[in-house]
Amino acid sequence: MTFNMLSGLLKHFNTIWLVLVAIVLSYLLMFPDLLNRDSISDFLNNLGAMALLVYVVVSLTRSLLLIPCTPFVLAGAISFPQQLFLVLLISMVGIVVGAFLVYSFPSFGNYDEYLEEKYPEKIAVLKEKMHGKYAFAFIVGWSFFPLVPTDAVCYVAGMAKVSFKKMISALLIGEFPLVIAYIFLGAEIGEWLRV
Numbered sequence: 001m002t003f004n005m006l007s008g009l010l011k012h013f014n015t016i017w018l019v020l021v022a023i024v025l026s027y028l029l030m031f032p033d034l035l036n037r038d039s040i041s042d043f044l045n046n047l048g049a050m051a052l053l054v055y056v057v058v059s060l061t062r063s064l065l066l067i068p069c070t071p072f073v074l075a076g077a078i079s080f081p082q083q084l085f086l087v088l089l090i091s092m093v094g095i096v097v098g099a100f101l102v103y104s105f106p107s108f109g110n111y112d113e114y115l116e117e118k119y120p121e122k123i124a125v126l127k128e129k130m131h132g133k134y135a136f137a138f139i140v141g142w143s144f145f146p147l148v149p150t151d152a153v154c155y156v157a158g159m160a161k162v163s164f165k166k167m168i169s170a171l172l173i174g175e176f177p178l179v180i181a182y183i184f185l186g187a188e189i190g191e192w193l194r195v
Contacts, residue, residue, distance in 0.1 A: 044079040051079060052086075059090050063098025063151055070146070073179055077186025084183055091179050092172070095150070099171055102151045103158035116159075123159065130160035136170045143174025150175060 033039055044051040059072050069091060076087040116123045129138060139162075142153040150171065157167040 044075060052083075055079070056090055059094035060097045062094065063101050068149060068151075069095060069098070069179075070182060073182040074186040074189070077183040078189055081187050081191070084187055087186075088179060088183055091183070092176070095171070095175050095179070096168060098151060099154040099168055100164070102154040103164060103167060105155065105158065126156055127160040130157055130162045135162065136166065139167060139170035140174040143171045144178060146178060 044055055047054055055072075055076055059069070059076070062069060062072060072094070073087070073091045076091065077084060080087055129135065132138075139153055139157065142148060143150050154167065154171065
């Protein structure tokens with residue numbers, strides 16, 4: 001009976017995951033103060049010695065719910081002002097892990113095949129852009145632009161079967177300056193709050 005339950009769960013994994021993401025995003029829309037740099041920083045500061053460990057775990061898993069890294073980078077810089085290089089390292093590793101998870105998701109459960117059957121023209125255009133002459137620059141630009149979700153470009157690259165190495169290289173080039181800016185901004189905000 002346990003095997004059948006596991007089989008049924010895997011069969012409906014995409015639906016369960018999307019419902020979970022929708023619930024979390026709806027909850028965050030209703031209560032936006034739960035996920036801002038100040039609330040995350042306050043939460044981390046109240047954890048004491050466990051704060052850094054919790055920060056690492058959350059930074060590595062936040063992409064499972066499609067939560068952007070920006071508030072976590074800012075909160076890390078505010079909460080750990082003496083360890084900004086460590087915050088940078090954790091943030092960049094979190095981006096790589098998140099990119100890998102989101103990049104890999106389309107093939108899990110054959111979701112990519114489903115979308116290709118349902119939207120063949122749109123998927124063909126995306127694949128063409130991702131394999132085109134300017135694909136690397138497109139990914140760098142998308143990653144650098146702070147108003148669009150970086151996880152989306154990883155998802156599209158996974159669907160288009162762009163090599164992970166190419167996608168992650170472009171992603172890191174685009175994200176690195178943003179993360180540095182967020183850390184600097186977070187450290188400045190942290191100093192201002194501690195005055």
